[in-house]
Amino acid sequence: MLDLRSSISWTWWNDYNAWGNNPNLKCINVPDAYFFGYYWNGRKDPTASYIDDIPPKFESSTQTICSKVNPTIQDIVVSGYNIKWFDSQVNGNELPSSTILNEGATYFAMNTAGSCEGPRSSVTITLKILSAPAATSPQILCNIQNPTLSILNITGDNIKWYRSVTDVNFISNTTPLVNGITYYASQTKNGCESSRTPILITIQNSTKPIVTSPQTFCIQQNATLNNITITGQNIKWYDALTNGNILINSTLLQNGITYYASQTINGCESERTMVLINIQNTPIPSANNSQSFCSTQNATLNDIAITGTSIKWYSATTNGILLPNSTSLQNGMTYFASQTINGCESTNRTPVTISLINTLNATNYAETICDDQNNGYEIVNLSSFNSNLIGSTTETFGYYTLRNAAENQISANQITNYSNYNLTIGEHTFYVRIDSPNSCHQIVELQLTLVSKPIITIPDIVPICENNSIIIDAGSGSDAYLWSNGASTSSITVINPGNFSVTVTNYYGGVSCSSTKVFTVKKSDKPSISLIETKDWTDNDNIISVYLTNSGDFEYSIDGINYQDSNQFSNVPSGEYTVSVRDKNGCGKVDDEVYLLMFPKFFTPNGDGYNDTWKIKFADAEEGLTIKIFDRYGKLIKMLTDVTDGWNGTFNGAELPASDYWFVVTRANGLEYKGHFSLKR
Incomplete structure (x- = not known):
């Protein structure tokens, strides 16, 4: 092992080019393995492991483990590298990381690098066993509550919710719940968060109960909420759609009131459904309280005329015996009927008293009718007199001209146009066959007499001449007269x-027929001519127009024989006329003369006695007339003031040649007429 913590070893190691790789060097002890590895990475011997003498570090010598189920060594919080665990400070047994921790036990940790081992440090374990929160699963919730995580039934402290068992991010407890989803809850106590409890969510949709609306109950039923037909579980009744008051099931139903019902399934109450209640008080059926039947009919309850639904017959007004509809009717017996509507029978009953008869008690009837238009006929409806023949309206009627035909219903003598029958002046007898629904019939007479109303011949306008009187006659032979001036005579x-007006009346027994005439008595004057206008100078196409100073009912003539309403006469030949205007009512006449002038188209002054002079025809009858004659060059040849002589075709005693000559006629009123004629030799 090379120990770089000594200065000699450091100097030697630092001279990298001098020693190179040493394949026999396995462990190199350095002051700080982390520091060395970071700053001298380029000098490291890739065949050796580097380790320091710093043991693994704990926050304290004792460590509290928030226990989940069976915590292990890997749950211990420690900082170091390639840590191995042992059960003693030296030697001892190496422990795997899956070793289950024991309460109060001490565990020893050692850093390692390859086959190089560092010193050991120890930690004593205290276990805090914190179980997961307690909850049932699945949990069933009501959808109507809009459920969230906050309403779930769970026991624990500082509950946190997760979407999965491993999710690191918790979710808000206001998160809306979704049907069929599993949510996970932990609890936290003394800084320790437990394992998670899964809760499966079932959201139950509570449907409204099923009910038909409206529902009808009979008034005599005294129905309560219990009587309403409804499908559902654990029904509750309220007086409003939302909120409102809960009603007990024995609550009496009220007409026209709406009630609201919910159902509760698995503890979930639904929204409310509504039902409108009708309390039916069925009215009694309608019928005539007295009805008659023919004794030969063998009538039963089925034959009684009654209007209603599902009629039931009883022997008494209350209680009594329910009678079959085939029960034979008895004379003088009263039967009592109810009707049933929507399953509700009327609480009261209609009484019908029965009479068994052999006749219909119909009577003959006669009536006099005035001929309103005095045209000799009236269009009448014979059926309009039915109520005068019999009081009831359930019968059928036939109208005949002979009694035998009515009795035997002979169609040849039946009146088919009875609704618009042409009734003529005089007395008419009709035979009416009346058939009742109970098979009885009777023949009665209907006598109708059409009489004329008085005829008043007074015209609309009655003329009266000035300073005269007139007698106005309304006709003789009538029964009564009444004039607008109060007179009661016929004239x-x-x-x-x-x-003026007059009403004339004739009496026919108890019937009076009257006619009234309204008329005007109008003053009629003598005519007065203001102007007679003529359009002449033709042979046969002249016009005479007569104008008056007053108005009236006048007529006009130009021959004293033939009169006309028009004041104009056309196509009149030239000549002398007497214009006559007279009042049509004989209140005066006026005459005046008029002349339609004309000239000859030529004359022949040859001394033979024919057409020897030229003059204006009828000019001698019109005063103040002057005539000037010109030759073709406009030279004045002759001026006639005495138009009776005419012109003889000379000028200053010398005969003028044959030629056309022109003339100008000037009348006394200044009007001129110009024309020309021929002189022939």
Whole structure:
């Protein structure tokens, strides 16, 4: 062994080139193996081991081991290199690292390098046995609680949680639990952390109980929460969806109230489900309390007309005997009916008293009808009189023209258009067959008489001439008259214009038929002509227009015979006319003269007595007329003021040649007409 701790050996070793490798050198003792290995790595002899005389170091001569299950030598905290363990300070037995530690035992540690061994140091062991925390596994939790690690059932101090048995990082106890996962817990006491306890998690989803909503109960049932149909375990009832009050199962159910139920499985209470409660108080069925049947019908309870569901018949209003529907009806007997809806029978019953009869007690009926339009007919609905024939409404009706046809239901004499029957003036008898649901029938007469209303012939406008009176007659032969002026006679005398009315009435037994006429008495004046306008100078296409200063009901004529409503006459030949305007009501007439002028297209002044002069036709009847005649060059040839003579075709006594000549006619009102004609020789 080379001991470098002496100066001689150090000097020799330091002269590396002098000694080289020494294959016989196995151990080299150095002051500090760690230091030497770090700073003189290049001078180390790779065939030798280097070791110092420093033993393994402990924090103290005694060491407390936090015991897990069977702690071993490798759990001892020590610093050194290539440590070997022994059971004594010198010699003794070498101990493997798997040697189980014993309470109070001393163990000896030695650093080694290859076959080189250093001095030993010792440590005495104190064992702290700390068991893993106590917990059951698996643990079943309720999902509704949103479970975390903090709610697990475990016993221990300063619990730490891990995701695996070897995980070095612990997790928060607020970590949400996951179904099917195993979590690991240790406890720590006096600085010692125990081994870990595995806990398998089972999170149970507690489903709501199953219930139908709404649920209906009969009022007489006095149902409680116990009567609600619900599927689940350990049902609890509440008065609210969350929080609220827990209700005992004997709580009486209330109509229209919603109740809330949870179920508890393996200690886990579910969320709540709701159910709406209807408490049904079934009403009694509806029926006429008195019903009649034909004695020959052999009617049973099934034949009674009643509206309801699942009808039951009893012999009394309460309790009594339940009667089969085939029970024969007895005259004068009262039967009592209930109905059942949604399984709930009405608590009260409807009484029906039975009469067995041989007739329907229908009666004949007669009515007089006014002809409103005075057109000789009325469209009537014969069925509208059914209620006058019989009081009930369950029967069927047939309408016939003969009694025998009604009795034997002969279709040839049946009235099929009874809903819009054309009833004419006069008396009509119909035979009505009434059939009841109980097979009884009866024939009755329906007599309808259509009468005319008074006819009033007064026109809408009645004229009256100025300073005259007029008699207005509403017609004779009626039973009553009432005028708007209070008169009750068939006619009245009217002096002044105005609005009037009269109501005329005829009585037919207890029926009165009246007609009312509203009319106006209007003043009618004599016409007054303001202007007669003519469009002439044609042979047959002239126009006369007559204008008046007043308005009225007038008519016009230009021959005194034929009158028209229009004030204009067209296609009138030239000539002299008397225009007449008269009041249609005979209150006056006015006449005026009018002339439609025309000129000859040529004349022949040859002395033969025909067409020897040219003059305006009918000009002699119109005063203030002047005529000027010009030659083709515009030279004034003749001016006529006495239009009766005309022009003889000369100028200053000399005959003018055959040619066309022009004229201008000026009327007294200043209107001019220009034209031309031919002179022929």
